[in-house]
Amino acid sequence: MKRTLLTGNGAAAWGVRLAGVDYVPAFPITPQTEIIETIANWIDLGEMDCRMVTLESEHSMITAAGAAAATGVRAFTATSSQGLLYAMEMIYTVAGWRVPFVMVNVSRGLSAPITLEPDHNDILVARDSGFLQIHCATCQEVLDSILMAFRLAEDEQVRLPVIVNMDGFYLSFTREPVEIPDADAVTRFLPPFDPENICFRASAPVSEAVAVLGGPPYSYFRYETHLASLNAVPVFAKIAEEFAQAFGRTYEAVEAYRTDDAELVFVIMGSFATKAKDAVDRLREAGRSVGLLRPRLLRPFPNGDIRRILAGKKGVAVIDQNLSMGMGGVLHSELASALYGQAHAPPVLVSFIGGLGGRDIGPEEFYEMASVTRKAVEDGKAPAPRLLYTEKELREVRKLQAIAQVERENLGQNQ
Amino acid sequence: MYRIRFHGRGGQGMKTASRILGRAFFLEGFEVQDAPRYGAERRGAPMFAYVRASRNTINERGIIRRPDLVVVADDTLVPVSAAGVLQGVTEHTVMLINSNEKPEVWKDRLNISGQVLTMPSVAEKEDRLEPRFISASCAGVAARLVGVISRTSLKQAISAELAHLGAAVVDKNLAGALESYDLMGSHSGSVTPGHEVPAYAYQNPEWIELPFEDARVSAPAIHATATSEKMKTGLWRTMRPVIDYSRCNRCWWVCSTFCPDSAISLDDEGYPQIDYEHCKGCMVCVAQCPSHAIHAIPEQEAEAGTPAGERL
Ligand code: SF4
Ligand code: SF4
Numbered sequence: 042m043k044r045t046l047l048t049g050n051g052a053a054a055w056g057v058r059l060a061g062v063d064y065v066p067a068f069p070i071t072p073q074t075e076i077i078e079t080i081a082n083w084i085d086l087g088e089m090d091c092r093m094v095t096l097e098s099e100h101s102m103i104t105a106a107g108a109a110a111a112t113g114v115r116a117f118t119a120t121s122s123q124g125l126l127y128a129m130e131m132i133y134t135v136a137g138w139r140v141p142f143v144m145v146n147v148s149r150g151l152s153a154p155i156t157l158e159p160d161h162n163d164i165l166v167a168r169d170s171g172f173l174q175i176h177c178a179t180c181q182e183v184l185d186s187i188l189m190a191f192r193l194a195e196d197e198q199v200r201l202p203v204i205v206n207m208d209g210f211y212l213s214f215t216r217e218p219v220e221i222p223d224a225d226a227v228t229r230f231l232p233p234f235d236p237e238n239i240c241f242r243a244s245a246p247v248s249e250a251v252a253v254l255g256g257p258p259y260s261y262f263r264y265e266t267h268l269a270s271l272n273a274v275p276v277f278a279k280i281a282e283e284f285a286q287a288f289g290r291t292y293e294a295v296e297a298y299r300t301d302d303a304e305l306v307f308v309i310m311g312s313f314a315t316k317a318k319d320a321v322d323r324l325r326e327a328g329r330s331v332g333l334l335r336p337r338l339l340r341p342f343p344n345g346d347i348r349r350i351l352a353g354k355k356g357v358a359v360i361d362q363n364l365s366m367g368m369g370g371v372l373h374s375e376l377a378s379a380l381y382g383q384a385h386a387p388p389v390l391v392s393f394i395g396g397l398g399g400r401d402i403g404p405e406e407f408y409e410m411a412s413v414t415r416k417a418v419e420d421g422k423a424p425a426p427r428l429l430y431t432e433k434e435l436r437e438v439r440k441l442q443a444i445a446q447v448e449r450e451n452l453g454q455n456q
Numbered sequence: 457m458y459r460i461r462f463h464g465r466g467g468q469g470m471k472t473a474s475r476i477l478g479r480a481f482f483l484e485g486f487e488v489q490d491a492p493r494y495g496a497e498r499r500g501a502p503m504f505a506y507v508r509a510s511r512n513t514i515n516e517r518g519i520i521r522r523p524d525l526v527v528v529a530d531d532t533l534v535p536v537s538a539a540g541v542l543q544g545v546t547e548h549t550v551m552l553i554n555s556n557e558k559p560e561v562w563k564d565r566l567n568i569s570g571q572v573l574t575m576p577s578v579a580e581k582e583d584r585l586e587p588r589f590i591s592a593s594c595a596g597v598a599a600r601l602v603g604v605i606s607r608t609s610l611k612q613a614i615s616a617e618l619a620h621l622g623a624a625v626v627d628k629n630l631a632g633a634l635e636s637y638d639l640m641g642s643h644s645g646s647v648t649p650g651h652e653v654p655a656y657a658y659q660n661p662e663w664i665e666l667p668f669e670d671a672r673v674s675a676p677a678i679h680a681t682a683t684s685e686k687m688k689t690g691l692w693r694t695m696r697p698v699i700d701y702s703r704c705n706r707c708w709w710v711c712s713t714f715c716p717d718s719a720i721s722l723d724d725e726g727y728p729q730i731d732y733e734h735c736k737g738c739m740v741c742v743a744q745c746p747s748h749a750i751h752a753i754p755e756q757e758a759e760a761g762t763p764a765g766e767r768l
Contacts, residue, residue, distance in 0.1 A: 046475075046482055046490070154676040211517050215491035216478060312517055319515040320655070327656035401518045405658045432664050444686040445678040451685065 042226075047219040049212030052180040053119065053145045053205070054079035055219075056187030058089050059227040060143075063114040065093045066105035070124040071157060072209040073147040077119060099128035106142050107135030107202070111249050113236025115191065116142040121209065122149035122163045129166060135202060136171025137266065138250050140239070141194035142202050143187060144172075148311065149209040150398040158399020159209040161310060161363040164339075165371050171266045173203040173273050174339040178296070178314045180217040183207050185290055188222075188231055192280045195234055198272045206339075210399060211312040222288055230287045270341045277338060294343035296335040297350045299325065303332030305414050306351060306387075307407070308376060309360040310336055313396050317360070320407030331411050336372070344379045352385040356418040358410045362396035369426045370394055389417045395429035402429060457510040458486075458602055458649045459520045462594060463541045464529035465694060467499040469591030472617060473527070474505035476595035476633075479613035480605045481509035489514050495538070500692035500737055502539035509602075510649075523549050525601060525647040527594050531555035532755065534566070536691050546570065550647045552597060554590060571646060573601075576639040592618070596633030596640075603645030610637055685734075689717065693737030696758040699728060703749035711741040711750060 047055065053076045057065070067077045083089040096102040099120050109116040120128060125146055135142075146167075148159040164174065173193060175186045183205065190203040207213060241247050253259050277294055285291040298318055300306055307317045314335040324331040334350055336343060351357060361370025368374065373392040380386040391414045395402045406429055417423050460477065464470035471492035478490030492505040506520045521544045531553050533539040545551065547569040553562055554575040563572040575590070575597060592614050599605040599613075614633055618626045668674075699711075704727060711728050712720035719735040720728045730741075742750045 046479060046488060048491075210491070210493070215489060215517070216475065217489050217514070218482065218487060315515040316517055319652070322515075323652060323655040327654065329655065403521065403661065404653045404655075406661045408655045408658050409661055409663075411655075427663060428666055429661070430663055430666055431661055435664060435666070442673065447686065 042223050043221045044218055045221065046216040047180055047184075047221075048075065048214055048216050049177075049180045049183050049207045050075035050147070050214070051079060051216075052184040052219050053187060053207070054083075055221055056184040056205075057117045058083060059184075059222065059224060060117070060188055060191050060231055061115060061228070061233060062091055062117040064106075064109045064116045065091060066102045066109070066116070066118050067093060067095050068097075068099050068102045068120065068124065070099075070121045072149060072213040073119045073121040073124075073145065075213070076145060076147075099124040100131055103128040103131035103135055103144075106144065107131065107138055107140050108241070110135075110140035110142040110202070111138060111239060111241040113234065113239045113241070115234045117144070117187075118142070119145040119147070121147040122151060123155075125163050126151065126166060129170075132167050132172060133170045134250065137262065139200050139266070139269070140202065141191075141200055141234075143190045143194055144202065144204050145183075145187070146204050146206045147209045147213045148206055156398045157209065159211060159311075159362075160397045160399065161206075161361075161371075164204065164206045165363050165365075167204060168340060168371075171201055171270065173199070173201055173270060173341065175203065175205050176310045176335075176337055176339055177205065177207045177212065178312050178335060180207075180212055180215070181219045181290070182292070183212065184219060184221070185284065185288070185292065188227060189277070189280050189284055189292065191231055191234075193273060193277055196273075196276045196280075197237065198276050199269050201266070201269055201273070206311070208312040220288075226287055230283065273341050274338070274343060274345070292337060293346070294336070294338040295346040295350060296333075296337055298333040298335070300332035300334060300350050300354075302330055304330045304355045305332070305411055305418070306354050306357050307331065307333045307360060307410070308335070308357055308372065309333070309362070310339065310372060311362060313360070313362060313402055316402060316404070317407055320404055320411070323404065324408060324411055329411060329415075342375060342379065347376065347379050348383050348386070351380065351387050352383075354387040356389040356391065356414045357387045358391050358393060358414040360393045360395055360402070360410065364394055364397060373426070388421065389414070389423050391417050391423045392426035393429060394426060400429070400434075457508055457512075457514065457516070457652070458525075458647070459523050460507045460509075460525045460527070460598060460602075460647075461504055461520050461523045462506065462527045462529065462598075463502070463504045463533055463539055465499070465533065465692070466494065466501045466503050467694070468529045470503060470505045470527075470529055470594070471591075473529070473591035473594040473598070474507050476592060476610075476613045476617045477598050477605075478507045478509070479617055480595070480599050480609045481507065483609040483612055484605055486510060486604075487512060487514050489517070493519060498692070498736075500694050502533055502536060502692075504540070520544070522546070522650055522653075524650045525550045525552065525598060527598055528553045528555075529590055529594055530694075531557070531562075532691075532759070534562075538691075542566065542568075548648075548650060550601060552594075552601065554594070573597075573640075573643060573646075576636055590632075592629035592633035593636040596635075596637040598647075600637045600640040600644055601647040603647070607634065607637060610634070688733050689736050690731075690733045693732075693735060694755050695737045695739060695752045696732070696755050697730060697735065697737070697739065697742050697750050698753050698758070699730065700749050700751060701727060703747050704728065704745075705747050705749075707746055710744045710746060714740050714744045716740060 106118040150156045194203045359373040462470040474490045482488045486509040489508040551572045559572040719731045
């Protein structure tokens with residue numbers, strides 16, 4: 042075991058290396074490229090026994106990863122944002138094939154307008170595909186989640202591809218101390234892939250992904266995928282327990298921080314959750330009983346854990362780093378549906394939208410969200426959803442608009 | 457927690473500086489976070505990198521709003537508002553500027569109450585066209601200013617972070633950085649860790665309701681052909697192309713044809729004119745001019761008024 046400084050991308054590459062991945066189909070996109078570069082370098086130096094192929098698009102890349110997994114080798118790939126969207130047809134398709142492999146998505150806001158910094162709209166597009174989703178908050182968690190993700194994907198009760206998600210910049214380009222586990226310990230935890238009946242081979246014809254006519258067989262296959270996904274809740278719990286025994290780090294489907302005696306709870310996904318953790322500590326110092334809940338698994342959605350942790354709480358502040366146009370925060374909707382009609386469900390669920398396109402969320406904003414939620418509890422009524430946005434930010438946008446306007450006038454195109 | 461920000465231009469090595477400092481803190485047993493942040497991802501454009509270091513787990517993330525130390529590798533960035541050099545600077549913040557001007561001049565000019573220091577001048581750069589690779593020196597000075605990083609850890613950190621560049625580069629950087637570290641001895645410990653924002657007394661963020669605006673205003677569109685006119689990309693330049701009109705024979709205007717930023721236009725007599733507000737200093741014109749009439753001059757010298765390119 043070695044503790045050193047790694048970026049989230051570097052940690053991901055280490056996870057792949059330790060997992061003994063056989064095949065990596067790749068296509069570059071910011072901010073994910075460093076993962077592929079790091080692996081390519083190791084292969085080049087002979088430090089990793091793996092085949093890497095660069096494809097001509099993410100669409101082909103996912104097809105290649107799924108096809109390779111169908112032959113029974115351990116496959117890994119990575120993408121981000123627009124790349125994930127470009128691959129979307131095959132994301133749904135390979136999940137339907139029921140082939141196990143792991144993909145890292147480095148979250149980045151979607152176009153238009155095009156940008157580089159993170160939010161979760163990209164990964165949420167894959168929400169209903171059949172891919173399982175593990176969301177990370179630290180670089181260590183990225184490495185560890187990749188190891189657990191292979192176990193999860195390959196489990197016979199599951200057999201589905203898994204996405205490990207990390208935020209661009211905030212994790213991908215940020216170095217933190219990361220423990221790199223010993224290769225032997227990893228092999229004990231994650232032995233070489235036993236593909237059982239997965240054996241797509243030359244001269245041994247198998248029809249993968251058959252066509253069906255009519256709703257009943259279609260419904261059967263689709264619902265079976267759903268059931269497999271639901272199985273991933275208990276299977277993940279088992280894997281996480283083994284992981285904790287082997288490496289001493291505990292990863293439950295839902296991270297609960299200082300929630301036991303909390304009256305108010307922040308709910309937030311991804312790396313911004315560590316900021317919320319800091320805010321919880323400061324709020325506690327100021328005498329407010331606030332806690333934090335972070336869904337680590339987004340698919341399957343850990344309904345049971347969430348209901349249990351939030352039972353009896355007075356108010357919940359859901360902070361969505363995503364936006365479903367015409368509806369609002371996705372996590373807020375998911376949480377509302379998990380809690381609706383449950384005994385002891387918190388009566389007030391306040392929705393905040395923040396962190397779009399990497400927009401920072403400062404400590405003051407967490408304190409203020411706690412204060413708004415407390416007031417909502419007193420009023421017995423949640424206020425309208427709130428975008429975290431300040432006067433100063435709007436002034437900056439006005440400046441950009443003014444520049445565009447001046448240029449238009451200079452060119453005599455002022456209509 | 458220590459919060460340190462390095463400001464420079466793409467290509468000046470501020471990411472490396474943050475990594476050296478981060479590694480040095482780590483070697484001293486600190487929890488660390490270091491990261492770069494780019495605006496326009498290209499050489500010469502303003503960028504910054506940051507380091508957090510604490511004895512406890514670091515949960516804070518993203519850009520540093522209240523720095524304890526700000527290192528500025530290029531003093532021409534200070535007045536560029538987009539570079540955000542002065543953001544969150546208070547009397548607690550130490551400013552370290554790489555400049556030929558005295559700290560008092562900067563203190564006065566910027567009207568700041570905190571401590572201002574300038575980088576100690578070490579060995580002269582050999583090639584004036586090759587901007588000095590100052591990341592290790594910046595990290596060395598920062599390491600001394602926080603006062604909790606030993607010479608040994610700094611050395612180890614530089615060797616580890618620059619190893620991929622080869623032994624010669626490591627040695628050269630070690631020499632410069634350690635010299636800077638030693639020269640700043642009297643300022644050891646002048647940078648101290650700042651405090652967190654307490655939840656019992658904080659400034660309300662004062663969120664606003666974002667108003668609906670119709671798509672003519674709110675679509676991300678710019679209805680003009682010259683969309684970059686107001687964006688002064690000339691500020692990204694570290695080298696300035698200067699035309700020596702005594703040599704320009706108004707060929708077939710290779711320079712203006714090749715300029716990727718359309719920054720060279722022709723005057724009435726057919727002589728090329730460089731628009732320095734938008735020339736990014738890529739030096740393509742310098743390389744292309746068949747009569748070698750375009751010279752490259754370091755931006756700082758050009759700013760200081762080196763006479764060149766007088767029209768005959
Ligand atoms: S250096 Fe020359 S080619 Fe490059 S942007 Fe400036 S004028 Fe154009
Ligand atoms: S390429 Fe050189 S000679 Fe030709 S117009 Fe430009 S400066 Fe003059």
